Amino acid sequence: MLVSEALGTAFLLAVVVGSGIMAERLSGGNVALAxxxxxxxxxxxxxxxxxxxxxxxxxxxxxxxxxxxxxxxRMTWRLATAYGxxxxxxxxxxxxxxxxxxxxxxxxxxxxxxxxxxxxxSEAVATAGLLLAIRGTSRSQPAATPFAVGAYxxxxxxxxxxxxxxxxxxxxxxTLTPTFAGIRPVDAPGFVAAELLGAIAAxxxxxxxxxxxxEES
Amino acid sequence: MLVSEALGTAFLLAVVVGSGIMAERLSGGNVALAxxxxxxxxxxxxxxxxxxxxxxxxxxxxxxxxxxxxxxxRMTWRLATAYGxxxxxxxxxxxxxxxxxxxxxxxxxxxxxxxxxxxxxSEAVATAGLLLAIRGTSRSQPAATPFAVGAYxxxxxxxxxxxxxxxxxxxxxxTLTPTFAGIRPVDAPGFVAAELLGAIAAxxxxxxxxxxxxEES
Amino acid sequence: MLVSEALGTAFLLAVVVGSGIMAERLSGGNVALAxxxxxxxxxxxxxxxxxxxxxxxxxxxxxxxxxxxxxxxRMTWRLATAYGxxxxxxxxxxxxxxxxxxxxxxxxxxxxxxxxxxxxxSEAVATAGLLLAIRGTSRSQPAATPFAVGAYxxxxxxxxxxxxxxxxxxxxxxTLTPTFAGIRPVDAPGFVAAELLGAIAAxxxxxxxxxxxxEES
Amino acid sequence: MLVSEALGTAFLLAVVVGSGIMAERLSGGNVALAxxxxxxxxxxxxxxxxxxxxxxxxxxxxxxxxxxxxxxxRMTWRLATAYGxxxxxxxxxxxxxxxxxxxxxxxxxxxxxxxxxxxxxSEAVATAGLLLAIRGTSRSQPAATPFAVGAYxxxxxxxxxxxxxxxxxxxxxxTLTPTFAGIRPVDAPGFVAAELLGAIAAxxxxxxxxxxxxEES
Numbered sequence: 001m002l003v004s005e006a007l008g009t010a011f012l013l014a015v016v017v018g019s020g021i022m023a024e025r026l027s028g029g030n031v032a033l034a035x036x037x038x039x040x041x042x043x044x045x046x047x048x049x050x051x052x053x054x055x056x057x058x059x060x061x062x063x064x065x066x067x068x069x070x071x072x073x074r075m076t077w078r079l080a081t082a083y084g085x086x087x088x089x090x091x092x093x094x095x096x097x098x099x100x101x102x103x104x105x106x107x108x109x110x111x112x113x114x115x116x117x118x119x120x121x122s123e124a125v126a127t128a129g130l131l132l133a134i135r136g137t138s139r140s141q142p143a144a145t146p147f148a149v150g151a152y153x154x155x156x157x158x159x160x161x162x163x164x165x166x167x168x169x170x171x172x173x174x175t176l177t178p179t180f181a182g183i184r185p186v187d188a189p190g191f192v193a194a195e196l197l198g199a200i201a202a203x204x205x206x207x208x209x210x211x212x213x214x215e216e217s
Numbered sequence: 218m219l220v221s222e223a224l225g226t227a228f229l230l231a232v233v234v235g236s237g238i239m240a241e242r243l244s245g246g247n248v249a250l251a252x253x254x255x256x257x258x259x260x261x262x263x264x265x266x267x268x269x270x271x272x273x274x275x276x277x278x279x280x281x282x283x284x285x286x287x288x289x290x291r292m293t294w295r296l297a298t299a300y301g302x303x304x305x306x307x308x309x310x311x312x313x314x315x316x317x318x319x320x321x322x323x324x325x326x327x328x329x330x331x332x333x334x335x336x337x338x339s340e341a342v343a344t345a346g347l348l349l350a351i352r353g354t355s356r357s358q359p360a361a362t363p364f365a366v367g368a369y370x371x372x373x374x375x376x377x378x379x380x381x382x383x384x385x386x387x388x389x390x391x392t393l394t395p396t397f398a399g400i401r402p403v404d405a406p407g408f409v410a411a412e413l414l415g416a417i418a419a420x421x422x423x424x425x426x427x428x429x430x431x432e433e434s
Numbered sequence: 435m436l437v438s439e440a441l442g443t444a445f446l447l448a449v450v451v452g453s454g455i456m457a458e459r460l461s462g463g464n465v466a467l468a469x470x471x472x473x474x475x476x477x478x479x480x481x482x483x484x485x486x487x488x489x490x491x492x493x494x495x496x497x498x499x500x501x502x503x504x505x506x507x508r509m510t511w512r513l514a515t516a517y518g519x520x521x522x523x524x525x526x527x528x529x530x531x532x533x534x535x536x537x538x539x540x541x542x543x544x545x546x547x548x549x550x551x552x553x554x555x556s557e558a559v560a561t562a563g564l565l566l567a568i569r570g571t572s573r574s575q576p577a578a579t580p581f582a583v584g585a586y587x588x589x590x591x592x593x594x595x596x597x598x599x600x601x602x603x604x605x606x607x608x609t610l611t612p613t614f615a616g617i618r619p620v621d622a623p624g625f626v627a628a629e630l631l632g633a634i635a636a637x638x639x640x641x642x643x644x645x646x647x648x649e650e651s
Numbered sequence: 652m653l654v655s656e657a658l659g660t661a662f663l664l665a666v667v668v669g670s671g672i673m674a675e676r677l678s679g680g681n682v683a684l685a686x687x688x689x690x691x692x693x694x695x696x697x698x699x700x701x702x703x704x705x706x707x708x709x710x711x712x713x714x715x716x717x718x719x720x721x722x723x724x725r726m727t728w729r730l731a732t733a734y735g736x737x738x739x740x741x742x743x744x745x746x747x748x749x750x751x752x753x754x755x756x757x758x759x760x761x762x763x764x765x766x767x768x769x770x771x772x773s774e775a776v777a778t779a780g781l782l783l784a785i786r787g788t789s790r791s792q793p794a795a796t797p798f799a800v801g802a803y804x805x806x807x808x809x810x811x812x813x814x815x816x817x818x819x820x821x822x823x824x825x826t827l828t829p830t831f832a833g834i835r836p837v838d839a840p841g842f843v844a845a846e847l848l849g850a851i852a853a854x855x856x857x858x859x860x861x862x863x864x865x866e867e868s
Contacts, residue, residue: 014776015806018809018812022809023683023809030683032240033681035239035243036253039254039257041808041809044801044806045806048788048799049784051784051788051799052788053787100769101773101813102769102812103768118317118319121317121318122318132269133266137268140268140272141268141360141363147264147268148264151264154258156262159235159239159315161235205224250467253470253471338535350482350483353485353490354482354485358489365486366482368479368584369478371475372476372478375452375474375475426438464679465677466684466688467684469673469677551751551754552754556752566703569703570704574702575794578794582699582702585801586696586699588692589670591692592669592673592674592688592689592691592692595669
């Protein structure tokens with residue numbers, strides 16, 4: 001299970017960072033076109049990865065998804081901690097793998113400024129929406145969850161000002177890519193804090209929303 | 218259920234308006250590219266939202282969908298009215314949420330002119346098609362309905378001259394965004410009237426089409 | 435059933451022609467971007483329409499699909515003829531509906547030259563592939579047929595030199611739109627002949643391929 | 652079965668090469684837009700082809716997929732060899748078919764340089780990911796495999812520096828197209844070697860990952 005989480009998160013970062021590099025190189029400065037390619041590649045890749053690894057480890061690839069599972073009592077806190085560790089290690093490995101594909105050195109820090117209240121609010125909303133999408137779809141049409149998550153992230157790249165990282169492991173790993181998908185190391189804590197707040201809000205909201213009996217009000 | 222409708226409609230508007238702002242900012246005046254991003258984000262986001270909230274409230278997010286359910290006797294008129302109210306409130310909240318993500322003030326009126334017979338005819342056709350798609354797919358492959366609706370709206374952004382609002386709550390809320398997705402407040406009544414006419418036509422057509430016995434003619 | 439075929443084919447043409455007009459107007463001469471929007475809108479719209487009307491009439495929307503059903507004995511020739519007639523009528527109605535949405539007159543002839551062996555070969559291949567996709571998917575994963583057809587047509591807009599009409603009703607109706615999706619009336623017979631040849635080849639191939647016992651060779 | 656593999660692989664190459672030609676012609680030098688069209692057409696087409704032929708021959712269309720099946724004992728080596736031969740023949744036929752659609756001669760060598768460690772690493776990663784996606788999805792949600800593969804390839808066109816051939820039959824056949832999708836004949840052995848190494852790694856990894864009992868660690 002831990003290998004599955006590590007490998008899946010590594011592939012996810014390779015997709016996010018690799019497609020960002022390709023998009024930046026080919027688009028000749030047209031940022032809309034670059035983000036469109038990046039968003040479609042990420043959404044499609046994420047759907048494929050969840051289908052691939054979902055049967056093994058649940059395909060969280062995301063510490064806040066693991067947090068939600070642990071808070072709902074669906075996994076032990078000990079296992080959740082291990083998930084978080086391998087997700088973060090996998091994420092950094094994925095960045096290095098993508099850099100190797102494009103002839104860049106394994107890691108170097110990003111200069112991409114991503115900060116301020118609009119960005120933090122974006123991350124909180126994006127993360128809350130992601131967790132609600134996972135919980136709601138798992139409850140009503142579980143087989144469609146990989147598609148719901150991929151579709152959600154494709155949309156979230158566009159409807160949030162932060163392009164929706166919505167994932168602390170992804171956020172940390174993207175501090176070490178000096179490319180399209182990067183974020184300055186100094187900006188990471190703000191993103192992660194916003195993601196955690198959005199996650200907690202969504203977990204509490206989901207607990208109330210999806211558990212209470214089905215009635216008029 | 219009402220919270221689910223409000224929250225889902227809020228997210229829908231955040232997707233529509235937020236991705237419109239992002240698309241407008243990044244596309245440097247290339248309207249085709251902006252609309253492509255806006256259409257794909259909306260279609261993907263809508264599919265994810267219907268999967269998320271469908272099991273709770275039916276995921277109407279749209280007063281004419283609720284109207285159709287009430288007219289077919291699948292919900293009380295009292296509940297339908299409550300749905301309509303929370304959909305409209307949720308829609309305005311979603312616009313404000315999107316504006317906050319992009320550092321804009323909560324509400325300000327749109328200057329985007331959308332009027333005239335071609336636009337009204339577009340809205341009527343778009344709304345009729347939406348209701349037929351929901352009814353037909355719910356009947357033959359209910360699990361595919363979220364995908365049918367998302368795919369329909371992606372197409373409808375492009376095949377109608379109005380970019381297919383097809384939703385009175387969405388129409389009202391988009392009067393207060395001075396961005397890509399906006400519509401002048403003075404143009405909203407024409408859109409809503411066209412949507413209602415299209416909806417009534419589709420409901421009557423659907424009643425005849427999907428209920429009569431399966432025979433040759 | 436006949437109303438369903440007529441209405442579905444009308445919506446299909448509205449999608450094809452309408453999204454072509456929108457794409458041409460917004461793309462400022464960038465034909466790749468216009469075709470991308472046109473292809474994605476058509477594929478998404480077609481998937482939605484097949485899901486909508488599939489349970490009523492089979493959602494052929496295409497005389498060669500009806501021909502294949504009749505040749506395989508799954509419908510009478512009398513009904514097949516009626517299907518063909520209403521498909522063609524619906525197709526013309528859809529063109530007029532799209533023109534009304536964009537403020538154009540109901541019908542006027544196309545000046546878009548589409549002729550020559552590469553185009554005819556393209557239509558034959560596109561039509562053969564379409565019929566094989568329908569037959570193969572209906573046999574192995576029937577619920578996925580609407581998605582297979584939508585995906586196939588999205589691809590076929592790009593991989594054929596003719597942008598893949600693959601449908602005689604669509605071909606006839608597109609002679610009367612002076613826009614992106616048009617074809618000169620004088621070029622229609624060549625397209626339809628190529629489509630019929632491709633269809634016959636696919637029907638015979640499919641009869642042999644999908645019926646013979648499952649064995650090594 | 653062999654006819655199904657040959658025909659499917661031929662269609663796959665027609666999609667890859669044909670959409671590359673169309674994209675190159677229409678995009679006026681905008682490589683990002685060309686690759687986006689090529690990637691979406693290939694992903695959509697591949698999904699449709701796997702749905703079409705999956706019930707007949709398993710729809711491998713790829714010698715390393717066949718290799719994996721043989722190594723896992725799910726088909727005889729004799730049959731696997733025959734699959735490989737017809738896949739390669741089908742692939743060349745597909746290139747010729749695409750060239751005929753665009754008025755080019757059947758075969759002429761590519762001048763497109765694709766070489767070096769970043770490209771080879773890309774091919775190894777792309778191929779490994781493809782085989783893991785097939786194995787993982789087949790195990791957890793078999794009906795979703797055609798969608799997982801199509802989504803994976805759409806993403807892989809973007810996240811790898813080589814645009815992800817990930818298929819020796821495709822690699823050989825693309826040496827004879829002087830267009831967007833081509834690869835110099837002299838560069839093919841490096842690609843195929845990388846694909847084989849990636850495939851072996853994925854097969855061994857998959858054997859360990861997907862077979863060992865489901866436990867904590």
